[in-house]
Amino acid sequence: GRAVVINEQLSRRAALHVGHTLALGPGLSLPVAGVVGDYGNPIGQAIVGEALFRRTFPAIEPSRYGVRTGNPQGLRRALTEAFDVPPTRIIDQAAIKAFSLSVFERTFSVTDALNVLTLAVAAFAILMSLLTLAAMRLPQMAPVWAMGTTQRRLAGLEILRTVLLAAITAVLALPLGLALAWVLLAIVNVEAFGWRLPMYLFPVEYIRLMLFALAAALLAALWPAWRLSRMEPTGLLRIFANER
Incomplete structure (x- = not known):
């Protein structure tokens, strides 16, 4: 009865923090001992001890009771038989x-x-993009081939370039995604609902996702590279001659 605990909604709306004083009624003000998360509740609430509540508000009769029991079904039957309480009024929180x-x-x-479907769609999109880029890059690779670089080496360089681009994209996307998640949790959610969800980091999941992205990029790069390695030299020679 010497302090009060408030939920996050009341803390933010009334600018109350631990150590501040909250007026609960005429002549009753208590310091705030803690702020708790109350997800899904739009109402600001304060929690006090039962004895203090009865002394402060003697006219209010309790309408709900919480009972801890190891046999909830037996308690439900006993309450129904003894007090004719409808089963719909009894809630089993554990269930x-x-x-x-x-x-x-x-x-x-x-x-x-x-997530698997998204990765598959992303891999297909990368494949189509790489096929288009491979056709556009042929005029740039033809002079390199004419200088003595084999088609197989050109294909390997294309695969390496694709994987490096995917790795750079993943490294840049990870902090951007985390920053966006923080904005949604710490700013948007607070403004919309009045409470904030905690943000947890999962490094192992991030690494696994990056590996999946690299694997998808590698698989998507294999076909264009294979087509380049099997392309007829006359085709590259014709492209080289036209570019000159």
């Missing part, structure tokens, strides 16, 4: 939590499948 976790697990499974 709700288990159901929510199962829904999240299925959601993440769908997300993983969508």
